[in-house]
């Protein structure tokens with residue numbers, strides 16, 4: 001099987017995150033592989049391993065689009081066990097919104113050719129929109145399962161479960177297909193020493209827009225269909241009153257709610 | 264004034280509050296057309312009239328619910344074209360956002376999610392990076408697709424009711440979509456919907472397997488029940504109660520956090536709540552950094568006492 005996993009290089013949410021510059025784009029210093037993409041990668045590795053791994057011709061390709069630093073997300077994926085890496089990078093991509101990102105990623109997936117499955121996380125941890133997987137599916141005309149909490153592939157079909165608010169669903173689709181997975185699907189592995197050493201020998205292909213046949217005018221600020229006019233940092237929430245329970249904190253809580261007119 | 268298409272999916276016997284919010288916003292931006300999927304009950308038809316809907320579109324195909332979103336998106340895009348809408352409004356549920364994503368590609372339209380307000384010129388307001396920035400953004404395309412977060416518009420009927428016409432829209436064939444082969448309905452709790460609720464009481468690992476005190480306080484307040492991932496992973500409460508980065512984002516008037524430490528992924532889902540109350544026995548818990556009212560105490564003492572006191576005061 002040829003599985004492509006989308007991996008995004010995102011600012012670490014453990015630190016303060018910032019918007020920068022005229023386009024109000026996310027500052028990508030202190031970035032890491034989006035932790036939600038690790039679940040997609042783990043799912044891909046498990047599917048490949050169940051089929052005899054890379055020796056049996058199974059490929060797990062970690063694909064990232066982004067500035068030079070984004071190659072770190074690909075490297076981490078290789079350390080975890082992806083067989084190869086692809087980094088789509090081009091100055092013209094800066095400022096791409098979901099539509100422009102999905103356009104470039106769709107072109108990259110087509111360029112790779114013969115892909116059986118595209119796996120993604122449920123959302124990026126920076127933009128948090130969940131738009132890209134669905135837009136990629138629409139652009140590639142592939143069936144898609146979103147928010148999968150289980151995933152099985154048997155022959156040319158996949159079966160997954162997804163949890164909606166009022167129901168749980170079992171869904172099926174023929175391959176090739178696109179699946180976004182939730183953090184319920186598995187427990188991502190940590191790269192071990194062997195994996196880190198092995199990753200050094202794996203190849204990372206760098207692709208420009210010209211390589212994947214995308215017109216620079218269709219991506220970046222120019223090709224995006226949305227623009228951010230202004231961004232204001234909200235004052236961080238500050239702590240209010242803190243009391244220690246002396247046997248009547250429940251009553252004091254109700255007094256507080258009453259004073260706030262919340263009862 | 265812009266023409267606005269509001270997508271409403273399977274409303275059942277009555278419209279949800281979030282749907283009323285969509286209709287109210289749509290009317291404030293221009294004329295509203297509803298793109299409906301599923302049956303139109305008398306009650307819902309009456310509400311559409313009351314909320315000033317000009318026309319109600321139905322899909323030509325009956326089987327949209329058998330597939331994952333692709334055919335629904337094809338229908339919504341066709342409905343937007345048929346109605347000449349400049350703005351397409353959907354709810355901000357995972358499915359709403361996903362349909363929006365695909366409609367955007369079909370209509371070459373910019374998509375903005377998590378919208379909390381829309382100006383007359385179509386500028387949308389939203390907060391990003393877990394509530395740390397407020398931004399104003401706009402689609403640069405002739406049509407824009409927006410998903411509106413619940414609880415940001417006050418539902419208001421039109422000054423004068425309308426008599427909406429009904430029109431059928433042809434649903435274009437979709438290349439390939441995943442088919443839903445089984446669906447298990449979940450049992451309704453009878454409590455308010457978590458994302459729409461005015462008050463949320465959420466419990467974490469500190470509840471130690473017993474959500475009784477959380478539920479009791481929630482019921483005294485007429486609140487929805489939420490949870491941290493630790494509590495849902497432990498199986499103490501269903502996964503759809505999870506609030507946070509990979510659960511639901513809520514911004515109620517009041518969020519009561521009980522036995523939750525306040526990890527960054529949990530905060531991401533609740534820190535835009537208007538008032539935050541935290542009960543935790545560890546004074547060092549990060550949740551106290553953002554709580555308006557914090558109680559260092561045991562949830563099994565504080566919650567039942569508060570619930571009893573509320574019941575007493577409400578008589």
Ligand SMILES: Cc1cc2nc3c(=O)[nH]c(=O)nc-3n(C[C@H](O)[C@H](O)[C@H](O)COP(=O)(O)OP(=O)(O)OC[C@H]3O[C@@H](n4cnc5c(N)ncnc54)[C@H](O)[C@@H]3O)c2cc1C
Pocket residue numbers: 035036183466467468469470490491492493494505506507508509510511521522523524525526527528529532542543544545548560561562563
């Ligand atoms: C990719 C990813 C996504 C995630 N998404 C989410 C998400 O969407 N939502 C989410 O919540 N988490 C999420 N998490 C998990 C998150 O990091 C925390 O692990 C989780 O929120 C911890 O839950 P908790 O606060 O209930 O448990 P803990 O961190 O164990 O905290 C329990 C708290 O209860 C207090 N306590 C214990 N007993 C009592 C008592 N009797 N009375 C009062 N206080 C008591 C303790 O002092 C402690 O502060 C995610 C993690 C990852 C890696």
